Amino acid sequence: MESIKSDFGPRKVPFLILGLRTLAGLGGGIVGTAVLLVAVFLGASVLSSITSAEGAVNPLVIFVFMAVVFLSSCLSNVISTLLIGLTDRDKYKMLFSTIYQVFIVNxxxxxxxxxxxxxxxxxxxxxxxxxxxxxILITIVASALILEILSDAKYALLGVYSVIFGLVAASGVNFILYKMADENGTILLFAALPVIWFMLGLMNGLIGMAYRFVYDAYGVDFLSKYIKYGMDTEPSIEEEEITEKDVLSMKKDVKGSDFFAGNEPKPN
Structure with a gap:
């Protein structure tokens, strides 16, 4: 399935692509949460030995905890980016490079x-x-940004905005779940991955659709990297004259070339 790319402007995102990206993000988040759940259930029998008599955490437990968090978040991020990329191979052409970079950043x-x-x-x-x-939050944000930037550098800003809106929406959903669970933080531990990636996939499509609507309505590609604002415009005539004058006034350095050519002038 491919989004529609016109000669100019951002891609058109059909509703089918929107739904597929949303489900792709949710699927990757569920996989990561499943790994986390399995790890918790397997370690439930040794939870009583997590802390020592002084209350410090056993070093082995720290290592296992870090490994579980890394495995669940990395697997979730890789699968989510892979599935979202597969929904639009015409846009996400550097999918394998993206997965490699996602693993590295994790x-x-x-x-x-x-x-x-x-x-x-x-x-x-x-x-x-x-x-x-x-x-988990840092790796998700980094993975989503890598996916968008490598897919279309021209509209990297559009990808940044979609990630920001997705995080804001996910924060709202997680806050509601937190309140519904009587402020039990455990619910966030298992809901974070699927909720965040679900909202990232959803906002990825919605922001793309909304921006295409704005482009069609006003005819200005506001988020294209080729649009210049303020001092980023073309240099003025005075600046061009100064630059040209400076270049013409520069003396050619021939000493280095004479030295390597064996024509270095001998001292008197």
Whole structure:
């Protein structure tokens, strides 16, 4: 399935593409949550031994926790970007490069967050959940931006706006779920991945449709990278004259060429 690309302006996003992108994001989020659920159920029998007598978290538990968070978030991000990319192969032509970059950014984020896990584990195991939430959010945002920027550099700004609107909408949905669950943070741990990717896929299509409508109505491609604003316009005549004068006034450096040619003038 391909979106319609006209000679000028952004792509037209049919309703079918909108639905497929939404389902693709939801599917990737569900896979990541499923991995997280399996890991929690498998480790339920050893939850009583998470902390030592002093209340510190066992180093082995820290490592396992980091691995589970990385595996679930990375798998969710890779599958979501893959499925969204498959909904429109004409737009997402660099899909394999995108998946590679998504994996790299997830791995780099894990490495950067590892010291934070170790530090907060000395306070309480609960704080590790907040670090995990931050890691998941960072990797999702980075993965979504990579998908959009590599797919169409001309409309990278359109991708940025779709990600922002998706995160805002997902935050609202997660807040509602949090209140409905009597402010139980556990619900967010399992709902974050599917909700965020669901809203990212939905807003990806909706923002594309809305921007195409604006383009058809006004005929101006506001978010194209070729549109210049303010001082980013063409240089003025005075600037061109100054630049040309500076270039003409520059003396040609022939000493270097004479040296390598063996014609260096000998001192008297």
């Amino acid at each position: 791995l780099v984020t894990l490495i950067l967050m590892a010291p934070v896990y170790i530090i907060v584990s000395g306070f309480s195991a609960e704080m590790m959940a907040y670090v995990a939430a931050l890691q």
